[in-house]
Amino acid sequence: MHDETLVIDRYGVMGYPVSHSRSPVIHRLFALQTSQDIQYELLQVTPEKLEQAVRQFQRTNGRGLNITVPHKRAVFKLCDQLSERASTAGVVNTLVFQEGEVFGDNTDGIGLLRDLAVNLGVNVDGANILILGAGGATSGITGPLLEMQPRELVIANRTIDKAQALVEHFEKLGPVSACPFNMVPVTEPYDLIINATSAGLHGETPPYPEAAVSANTFCYDLSYGLKPTPFSLWAREHGASNSVMGWGMLVEQAAESFHLWRGIRPDTAPVLKQMKITA
Numbered sequence: 001m002h003d004e005t006l007v008i009d010r011y012g013v014m015g016y017p018v019s020h021s022r023s024p025v026i027h028r029l030f031a032l033q034t035s036q037d038i039q040y041e042l043l044q045v046t047p048e049k050l051e052q053a054v055r056q057f058q059r060t061n062g063r064g065l066n067i068t069v070p071h072k073r074a075v076f077k078l079c080d081q082l083s084e085r086a087s088t089a090g091v092v093n094t095l096v097f098q099e100g101e102v103f104g105d106n107t108d109g110i111g112l113l114r115d116l117a118v119n120l121g122v123n124v125d126g127a128n129i130l131i132l133g134a135g136g137a138t139s140g141i142t143g144p145l146l147e148m149q150p151r152e153l154v155i156a157n158r159t160i161d162k163a164q165a166l167v168e169h170f171e172k173l174g175p176v177s178a179c180p181f182n183m184v185p186v187t188e189p190y191d192l193i194i195n196a197t198s199a200g201l202h203g204e205t206p207p208y209p210e211a212a213v214s215a216n217t218f219c220y221d222l223s224y225g226l227k228p229t230p231f232s233l234w235a236r237e238h239g240a241s242n243s244v245m246g247w248g249m250l251v252e253q254a255a256e257s258f259h260l261w262r263g264i265r266p267d268t269a270p271v272l273k274q275m276k277i278t279a
């Protein structure tokens with residue numbers, strides 16, 4: 001019997017739950033655009049089965065994986081080699097299987113930076129930035145943001161200890177501090193506020209700091225959805241003239257993964273346009 005999985009280069013996204021993921025659509029559009037013959041699958045895997053599932057995928061013509069919630073930290077220790085950015089972040093969102101080894105990378109930070117700089121024209125250099133949340137998503141983006149030399153970067157989180165731990169991890173890279181939501185320092189409104197909490201996924205809006213927003217504040221939600229997210233609604237209600245969801249970061253981090261796997265960089269603009277139209 002002819003088994004397709006043994007001849008076509010396989011890729012996929014592994015998460016739990018994962019059925020909502022747009023990655024298969026994005027990677028199929030990239031493959032079509034660049035004439036790459038690949039298969040991209042949705043792989044729902046529980047935390048207990050993660051290692052077994054990764055090894056099994058690797059053995060059956062798996063060439064690479066995207067790793068999503070809740071596995072980004074756990075998969076770190078399955079990697080034989082890590083990129084510098086993954087090692088700094090402590091979280092991995094992309095695996096490349098090469099010569100029997102597992103290479104781990106993190107394309108979230110570069111994906112966000114590209115979306116901000118190229119697609120949205122937002123300057124991070126010299127900006128004062130507030131990140132809401134201190135989980136895996138914040139770990140992935142803090143290093144790349146600090147490397148762009150913002151004036152300051154404040155991490156506000158419900159659980160202050162987690163924000164403080166990130167500050168200790170990243171403070172050698174630039175000016176970063178931690179606080180709870182009700183103690184966000186506001187000497188002037190922030191240039192950029194990034195929501196990296198998962199609160200919106202549960203339909204919740206934590207007590208985000210209202211004084212941090214002005215008409216000139218660019219509000220960016222790492223979450224995205226068919227309808228405006230709770231954070232993007234909150235931002236507009238509090239006067240932000242620019243409030244966007246993370247569709248651009250999603251497509252840009254995918255393009256970086258695709259480039260790692262196939263050596264070709266897809267054009268993200270038409271795919272982003274199509275995602276927003278079909279969203």
Ligand code: ATR
Binds near residue numbers: 135199
């Ligand atoms: P991810 O990988 O998406 O970052 P995570 O590591 O579980 O997921 O982190 C989720 C983040 O959202 C955390 O900062 C969490 O706050 P705590 O550290 O206090 O748990 C934040 N979060 C989730 N639900 C929240 C809510 N209802 N209110 C405030 N913060 C919330």
